Amino acid sequence: MSELTDLDHVTLSQRPLAVCDVDDVVLEFLRPFEAYLESLGHRLLPRSFRLHGNIISRTDERALEDGLVTDILHAFFENQITWQKPFGSSVESLKRIGQSADVVFLTAMPPRYAQHRRALLDGLGLDFPLVATESPKGPVVNRLHGDRALPVAFIDDMAHNLHSVGEAVPHCLLVQLMPESEIHRHAPKPGPNVVRAMDWEDAEQRLLGHFSA
Template sequence: MGEILDLAHVRLTDRPLAVCDVDDVVLEFFAPFQLYLESLGHRFLPRSFRLHGNIVSATDETPVEDVRVSQLILDFFEAQEAWQTPTTDAIAALKRIGAEADVVFLTAMPPRYTQIRRRLLDSLDLTFPLLATEEPKGPVVRELHGERDLPVAFIDDMAHNLHSVGEHVPECLLIQMVPPLDIHKLAPPAAPHVVRVGDWTAASQHIDSHFTGTGAKA
């Protein structure tokens, strides 16, 4: 990996493992990011599944330069505590899962914003270990899970992250959380072996079945 990811603070027990993305899975991302853009005189046009090229001036729809879009995303991570709130039922579902399994948050975010996100999650009583990386998630989950003969599940909204984990941890239950947002209608579909859900109720059911051995992986 290009960056060094410190896993020393993640202490797994002899229980199943659920690795969970954060943005638009545990915390609302795109909806508050749109409000953040509007507060700065910008808006998002849902023309494709990307931020660069689709953020424009709210007055004349002049595209915002890519370098500025990249900075807006970083600035939003800096200000996330004022904007991001939990997704529906995420807190209750994760607490239920955490009663029977280890939970680790794996967020696609520059590591320098880890402590800000840590404070936000802690304020919601979501105190599970947190890892932030811009590297592919598959090798991280592989290193976390290792050779343990225990069930493992991974929840994310992005197909490429799910495919990365599936490649490196073939035994992993892969769950795609699809937010009810226009931009996600433009997202590339995940592979057929990925379980697609729209909320934490459905995700919890699949995770429970996988961890107890009472259901198929997909």
């Protein structure tokens, strides 16, 4: 498991670096997770941008306890290969980006489920290095890129992750990519140093333009 949680297995070339979140960026998360909840007799009630407190039982319409929500999320990660599919044209875009840049996946999830994610990504032909961590992403990207005089970009759906990387790697291109959904309307807005990509085609062009500038 350590090879997916530390950085020792990541070897970069003398090319630009694209660091990419996974859930709701490379792989759909929200839609399959809602379908998973339905299979258990629950549903997501998007009253705020969080899962805890917003998942209710269809039996009595009461919110599930936080511990149960965490257990359900972990069970979903364990079975992700059954539920999660590519987000938009992520597979095609990432393969094109990988022709001119190093790509590293940086996923925020319990590391014990990283091998499940590795198998899912490999099955899609996305064999780029994967780092799984629950730590802030900024210091991780800083360690990955170091002091290399090469362009670097970071794609994520969460504002706090984008801000973390922006603080740790000030010259990094920050791109927000997220689904359109009711719960995402409650999401915190990123700062002005973050660009919003409409889809993967848009994100791809922004990264390739940044790398060739």
